[in-house]
Amino acid sequence: MKNKLKRGQYVGRIGGQRSFGVGHRVMTIEFEGEAGSVLGGAVPGQFVQVACRDMDISRVGDPLLRRPFSIAGVRVEPGNFGEVTCLDLVYRVVGPGTRWLERRRVGDLVDVIGPLGNGFTLPEDGKAILLGGGIGFPPMFFLADELSRRGVQKVAFAGTRTVSHIEGSLKPAAIDSADVLEPTMALEEFVRSQTACVITTDDGSCGYGGSIVAALGEFLVRNPDWGDAVLYACGPDGMLKALAGFAAEKGMACQVCMEAYMACGIGVCQSCVVTVKEGTAQKYKMVCANGPVFDAARVVWGS
Ligand SMILES: Cc1cc2nc3c(=O)[nH]c(=O)nc-3n(C[C@H](O)[C@H](O)[C@H](O)COP(=O)(O)OP(=O)(O)OC[C@H]3O[C@@H](n4cnc5c(N)ncnc54)[C@H](O)[C@@H]3O)c2cc1C
Numbered sequence: 001m002k003n004k005l006k007r008g009q010y011v012g013r014i015g016g017q018r019s020f021g022v023g024h025r026v027m028t029i030e031f032e033g034e035a036g037s038v039l040g041g042a043v044p045g046q047f048v049q050v051a052c053r054d055m056d057i058s059r060v061g062d063p064l065l066r067r068p069f070s071i072a073g074v075r076v077e078p079g080n081f082g083e084v085t086c087l088d089l090v091y092r093v094v095g096p097g098t099r100w101l102e103r104r105r106v107g108d109l110v111d112v113i114g115p116l117g118n119g120f121t122l123p124e125d126g127k128a129i130l131l132g133g134g135i136g137f138p139p140m141f142f143l144a145d146e147l148s149r150r151g152v153q154k155v156a157f158a159g160t161r162t163v164s165h166i167e168g169s170l171k172p173a174a175i176d177s178a179d180v181l182e183p184t185m186a187l188e189e190f191v192r193s194q195t196a197c198v199i200t201t202d203d204g205s206c207g208y209g210g211s212i213v214a215a216l217g218e219f220l221v222r223n224p225d226w227g228d229a230v231l232y233a234c235g236p237d238g239m240l241k242a243l244a245g246f247a248a249e250k251g252m253a254c255q256v257c258m259e260a261y262m263a264c265g266i267g268v269c270q271s272c273v274v275t276v277k278e279g280t281a282q283k284y285k286m287v288c289a290n291g292p293v294f295d296a297a298r299v300v301w302g303s
């Protein structure tokens, strides 16, 4: 059985790295022994804190603080000396930490702490709609894997500014589709869990041209049988806020995986607070330790 509370600091080896799209990468880190079994117990929504610097020498410019990344998938594969746990990350290159990751090659070592955070509450049955916007796809890929294992009916929405950001993972089905609101096997990382997906782009360069929440609205008009699904989402605050409003209006349950500026990642420094409603009161919660997944109806948006 998976143990959500177990975590540790572990060194893994880069097993592979490829382009997900322009300025976006997919990296696999391999772990053995205890590291493999603890990280193999991660649940969708959890993240790792990665030390984005060389382990033996400290170079000027490499970040001192670890960087948080959602777990995009976990699987066990046979290795030369026993089983290896492969942990996938998908990241956008934005600064020194992610540039350091981009320079890693197969066989290089990476130090991570994890798995951290709470993870999504998973339905035993029913339906699930997964929405990933911007660099919010990674936890959705992992969630789709887990929902497949549980036999939950699901469909995904992947929203991006422009198609080049996802072109490394885009399948021909997405480009050939005549109906932009018809979910297809559009993204490599969703294909492994047989999750059909609607692509949305802000500039209309692929799929539905417009916001992911607008696409969801039109999809539900066409497919009212999905109206009782649970919404799971990760993406920029603006998207999550709009989705929370949409879910409240439609009476749909919605869980959001939030991002915040983090330092420690383990509930000590209080740099990642979000305001959450508890009954009639409002309380500060830490995204790293109390989240990153919250009930969208309880988040005080814009705080
Ligand atoms: C729980 C969690 C999960 C995350 N998962 C992923 C993931 O799967 N893939 C991914 O690419 N990124 C993810 N992020 C964001 C990622 O941690 C940052 O992009 C990363 O720390 C940037 O490090 P850097 O040194 O490259 O850039 P920095 O120099 O630290 O930042 C570069 C730019 O990105 C902005 N930025 C950095 N962190 C954040 C943040 N948390 N929220 C909003 N803006 C930020 C900064 O304002 C700055 O403009 C996640 C963040 C959190 C909190």
Ligand code: FES
Binding pocket: 261, 262, 263, 264, 265, 266, 267, 268, 269, 270, 271, 272, 286, 287, 288, 289
């Ligand atoms: S990052 Fe330190 S408390 Fe959340």
